[in-house]
Amino acid sequence: MRRLKNRLIARLMTVSPSLSKHILSSFEPVTIKEPPPWHPPSVAPSSARVALVTTAGVHKKTQRPFDMKDPEGDASYRVIESRCPSEELLITHDYYDHRDADRDINTLFPIERLWELKEEGLISDVSERHYSFMGHITGEKVRELSEQRAPEVARMLLDDGADIVIFTPG
Secondary structure, eight states: OHHHHHHHHHHHHHHOHHHHHHHHHTSOOOOOSSOOOOOOOSSOGGGOEEEEEESBOEEETTSOOOOOSSTTOOOOEEEEETTOOGGGEEEOOSSSOOHHHHHOGGGTSOHHHHHHHHHTTSSSEEOSEEEEEBSOOOTHHHHHIIIIIHHHHHHHHHHTTOSEEEEEOO
16 A cells, blocks of 8 residues: 555656655755765776666566565665666666656666667777666665665676766666
């Protein structure tokens, strides 16, 4: 029943900006004491290996879906191989309307566009692995995400040789 309620709220928020503003005003934002780390790319895009990280709840059909029953969200992540066919990807996320992305995953997880950029020579390479989180994280899950999961993914992106990471929201 909770999942149905969440999906209904997400759809209503899509069609009613005033409702969205009202609902979002009831959430206490997470306060970050320091600015997020930022490092400009060390190479030009045409020489870069590019990776994707999303908070859209994208995962392979064969992977465990994100936990939509926990009211604090799911701080885990999914690894998506670069050559995974788009038709093998889906979205498990109740907190936004993803009907368009269900029809074309590239609207939120533009993996096919990256391969096109590589073919055109606009980027050098596409990373072998990409990473997906669920964007709705609250309570104690924020600490797990920021202190464990995000640093794990950052290390793997470095190990993968990613020069540029494109972040997409959900």
